[in-house]
Amino acid sequence: MTQKVRVRFAPSPTGPLHIGGVRTALYNYLFAKQNNGDFILRIEDTDQNRYVEGAEKYIIDALNWCGIPFDEGPEKESGYGPYRQSERKLLYKKYADLLIESGKAYYAFDSAESLDAHRKDHESKGKTFIYNWHNRLKLDNSLSLTPEELQNRLANQQNYVIRFYTPEDEVLHLKDIIRGDIQIDTNILDDKVLYKSDGMPTYHLANIVDDHLMEISHVIRGEEWLPSLALHTQLYDAFGWHAPKFAHLPLIMKPEGKGKLSKRDGEKGGFPIFPLSWGDSVGYKEAGYFPEAVVNFLALLGWNPGTEQELFNLDGLIKTFDLSRVHKSGARFDPEKTKWYNHHYLQEQEDIVLLDSFKPILAEKLDKEQAFDISLFTNVDYITSVISLIKERASFVSDFWELGDYFFQTPNSYSEKVVKKQWKENTPSILNKIALILESLEDFSSPELEKMIKKWIGEEQLTFGQVMAPLRLVMVGDLKGPHLFDIMALVGKEETLNRIRTALAKL
Structure with missing residues (x-):
């Protein structure tokens, strides 16, 4: 009978979750869902000295925001709990004792001071101190003590650790x-x-015992645990247990390609490395990224589908993901590529959905005294129309203001470079004539505006450059923005005429 696929993500609650950890969780989630298996969250908090208040909640919130929630874990019991290692403390001593009984482990009474002295002695001779087969019989442990001496030490409750007995002269495959x-x-x-x-x-x-008791079928974890694979495999053998299959994921590298991506790289490059904000570090969520974009770019950091396809929703990733196509070498992090993904997912959002994120920005940026129409603040149709026109050029909702501030306030300055190049001697005359045409129009729709202006340009035997560039300048303050007649139609006849008159007075 085939074992059910059960995988686990087992972070330590020592601070915020790095995106490398999120990718590990994502790969575990994709593998589990692809195989109708279970994705488990286990909190590995055996190191109480490094425990950070709030870190466990952060991990759970981050997974939920990314859309990769766990099936089992803290507060989601399913018969394999508890899911915090600190709550499983009593379990582990029993298994450590089993290893002692079978001769696979031993008591070691060496003090920190004596071990430090051994280390320094080795260093002075240009050697590295390793506690193993070549010196363990000379050190202070149950292998070098008589049974009576050992019993006395244990009876007197002398401090000890339990060490694994690594075999000598073997090759592990x-x-x-x-x-x-x-x-x-x-x-x-x-x-x-x-x-x-x-x-x-x-x-x-703790890791081996928990994986066994939770019936973990595959251990998918970061490359940093590869040096532990030998010990972990030996522990399964020592207990006589069937070992899970292992897969060690490559590191996420710095943008320049050398070294592991760190918090400092994010601070230096101005990009997030945590899914959610933590302290003074801004997370992907707060920086304006969509969770779908984060999941998409993380999935392809170290894995490729074997095709040129780069855009995947979660269902697509579940169908396509293949552990055997994960790279061995580290994956270089590209901050610009992450923005490219976010741009794509922003385009897919409904304008009305983006409105909720844009409203607070609008309220913060727009001085009500500068607004040409105060009612625009609450005009849902108007704001969604603006979003529809400008979002194609945006990667983040926070880009909307810079891309479309002129939809809410009359330009009070004009690009000097454009004025110098486009504002000619006959420009005021041209704009005055256009104003007369616009005043006479009853239909102020974009198609009608375009038809009438272009017809007039032809009749006057002018070039489009003579008319369209100055007209865009007075409407926007620069040569930017979407289709000019869409801008004019949206701000309306009165405001369009106001902008022409304002520019003529100023320029």
Whole structure:
């Protein structure tokens, strides 16, 4: 019988979730959904010294905002909980004791001071201190003590850790879905601590026990855990358990391609690296990104579908995602590409949806005394019409004001460069004549305006440049914006004539 696909995302609540962590969660989610499996959130909080208040809630909120919620986890119990390692504390000692009984682990009583002295001694000789087969019998542990000495130490409750007994002179043959076959010489491995003197397991023991008890079928995690694969595989063997399949994801690299992407890179480059804001770091949500855009660009950071396709909704990703097509090498983060994705998803949004995000910006930016019509603040049809005209050039809703401020207030300045180039001796005369034509029009729609102005240009034997550039300048203040007659029609006859008169007076 085939084991049901069950994967887990297991972050530590030590701060905000980096987008590398979000991508790990996303790949786990896609793999689970593609295989009708379960996506589990487990909070690995065994290191209580590094625990940060609010971090667990942040992780959950971030996954929900991205649209990749977990099936099981804190407050979503499903028979495999609890899902916080701190609440599973009593479980781990039992399994550590099982390893002691089977000779796969041992007690170590070495003090921090003595280990530090050994390290310094090795460094002075140009060597690296490793606690393993070549020196463990010379150190302070149950392997070097008599049974009586060991019992006395335990009876006196002397502080100890439990270390894994790494075998000598063996070659481990490991498998990774992304990286293929890996061989490791056990002689280079250290005897890792599995259980700490404070009564808490280390990540290594808790991770293996929890994955086994939660029936995890595939462990999809970051490349930084690849060095732990040898120990984790040996622990499964030591317990006599069937190991899950492993897949180690590549790092997300800095924009220049060298080194792992960090918070400092985001601060330096002016782009987010967290899904939601944390402290003074602005998140993707608050920076104006759509969750669909974040999920889309993260999915392709380290994976490709084998085609030229770059745009995927979540359902498309679930159908197409393939772990075997995840790259081995790191993926370079491109801030400009993330904006490209957001531009695409912004175009797909309904104008009325974008209105809700634009309204607060409008209220903040627009000085009511400068508005040519105060009622525009509450005119839903007008604002959505503006959005419809300008959004094609926007990547974020925050771009709307810069792209379309002239829809709400009469330009009070004009581009010097454009004035110098386009404002000729006969321009005032041309604009005065256009004003007369506009005053006479009853139908002030964009098609009618275009028909009448173009007809007049032909009759007067003028060039389009002589008329259209100055007319755009007086309407907008620069040579930018959507179709000129759409602008004129939307602001209306009265405001169009006002802008022509204002510009003639100023210029």
